Amino acid sequence: MDLITHKSSDGPEIVVLNDPSAFTSSFGCFVKTGARDEQPEIAGVSHFLEHMVFKGTLRRSAEDVNRELDHLGAHSNAFTSEDATVFYASVLPECQEHAVDLLTDLMQPTLEEEKFETEKQVVLEEIAMYDDQPPYGAFERATELFFGDHPLSTRVLGTTESVADLSVAQMRAYHSQRYTQDNVYVVACGKIEVPQLIEQVSKVAEGWGKTAGGLDVPAPEFGSGKETLERELAHQSYMVRLWPGLNCNDPDRYALRMLCSILADDSGSRLFWELIDTGRAETAILWPQMFADCGCITGYLCCAPGDAESNEEIVNRVIDEIVAKGVTEKEMELARNKIEAGLILSDERPSNRLFALGQSWLARKNYEPIDAVLSRYRNVTAADIQRLAEQTINVDSVTVRVAGEELA
């Protein structure tokens, strides 16, 4: 597989992992913009804009966009996170030209007011849908407490109020600053005609603007503390905790993933045997979230309301043990094998590889093939993991609980 990159003076950077033997081709427009790039008064605009991107361009109506995606037989979708908005389509190789034309055209939507108002209702329904799933709200509140004044505290969906108050003019201004030739990355994996892709993207992106610059970001000051959200309809008790983590370029990130795997992944981890295998909890997991300038470890516990307190004590005991005594060689070996198999299975599909490549490129303008990544995991030592445990999960955390009906 060849990694090919191309950047002209007035077009987006193109990053390709070409595999001529693949059956399919996957294309993505990775826009380096998300909730962290929003001022408080426009909270939720990145995600709402992700919806509006499908609502028509100068060359296509909203109906044309949907019809063409289906005509291509594309597996396509989009998502928004704290720091990226991603649009992608996987198609058969013979559909490359059409798929690329469509995806790149979408980056310059017309953002008509009538469509904006209709789609606002859909976004509000999306918030209402999540609002019916009780953990919703706990992650968001924990993030606010943890990141404080830092823009990473912004809710990706915004709130019912911020979305309802958003105007089309605010969205147009945000779009013109963020969907620019130096902030959009065109990423492709699978069977790709590379020269054709480069020529086509350069032509389509001629009129795209340039980025004026992002928000001034303060250095993060992590908060700590506890809060409880009362939810009338919750049958389970939910707990979200955030601890300080690592930024996405920290060389210790491989060790951090192994720590989370050993401590609390969904099979065979310490918390699995303590809480899941014993039926004490439905879910008990930890995972790292890494951003350009900082990161966190997120913990999530879901159990019967009457067990919440005793389970929290077990979590604290298991964390204390790992901080004090570290991990065993056997645990390291099992974690490595799990991570390795997961990477091999995931790497099989060009569509999965697209996300790994795109996210890696946004984070560090670099991509390591799977074998290089595996050797990074092999180099992690038990001492690395214990040192990281001391630096992260041993520090005061933010805890937000959603109290279920037996507690409330």
Place this chain on the structure above:
Amino acid sequence: MDQKVLHRQFDNGLVLLGEPMPWLRSAAFTFLIPAGTCFEPNGLDGLAGLTSEMTQRGCADLDSRAFGERLDELGVERSSSVTTNHSSFSCAMPSSVLKDVLPLYADLVQRPHLPPAQIGDARQLCLQDLRALDDEPSHRCFSELKRFRYPLPFGRISQGTREGLEQCEQLAVQEFFQENYRPQGSILAVAGKFDWDELCEIVEKSLGDWQGEGGPQLPALQSCYGSRHVDYSSSQTHLALAYDCVSYESPDYYQTRALVGVLSDGMSSRLFSEVREKRGLVYSVFATCFSMAGQGSVLCYAGTTTTRAEETLSVLLETIHSLGDGISEDELARLKNRIKSSLVFEQESSAARSSQIASDWFYLGRVPNREEVLEKVDQLSCDSLLQHFSQNIPKNYSLVTVGSQALELPDGFDYSQV
């Protein structure tokens, strides 16, 4: 990419299927055991799930922890589930370890410890799943729809009931295992990178001596129709709607599947356009085909804020019946393209193919190959779809709403049995 599906039936009744995909680095299997919820004794709702959980707590010479660690050591991604008909175990792994993983699952289905000391823990785990369902109204409306539309033994849900789980003792688990974990009716489907002869040898050696009698006969299914409401304090009203269609086994299945595709496949489909895009009534709306005991149903879902629920139901029903106004050439062409490209995408996933061939074998007793599917898809025409629709006008509706306000089927839709 040549496709062949290999098949062998062992003397004890076990069916082994294999689809070689030598271009992959992985292998995957789906192991269907005829131990679904429809075989649970009355009053013991949840026993199939509890038994499945107990079988995974140690077998042969490995205890629960050693079994889990062995799978982690080999790098196996695994899951288990229970449906109306089956208890199912699915694994995906680097192809080199398939030969080590299959014997472990052969032990699991034949020689589990079912450790009595762990039944309390296993039951707690099942109760967790049940409580989690209560916090997911969009899933819960489908569970309630299943209970409402399909009488016993077909209407049981995989999570069971609190009362049922509390009644399930160790003896019931042992008996359920003895009666239902058996080779007759079991399907082991393997896809990915493997050698068929070597696979047959491993399966012969590890499962060839598996013993067990044939299972019980199930009664005929007679569906129930009408409306049911579950009161729930939520932001949205969640609607699950079902109506009759032809089943997976029918030669006309592709006609029905295509009509559901016109309704729900992709962003230009009619439900997405009419309910979400034009009116902004929902974030999520879809329709899908479902077959049980030889009967087909189309299942639809929409979630919307309560004040707009009545309008949403009305647009949903209108859109379903708009199929009778005809299907355009353009709609059909898009649909065919989507199906054809999906067949290629499947070739990238051993897990997807192992699951598909197991399911095909269960419903059809054979696995249609890609050429056959493509031929059926090519034969679809606007006329054939319209004709199929007019011969199978949606009827026998069941509606379940979960939310703070009940909805009824409008006149002409309720109890429209024939």
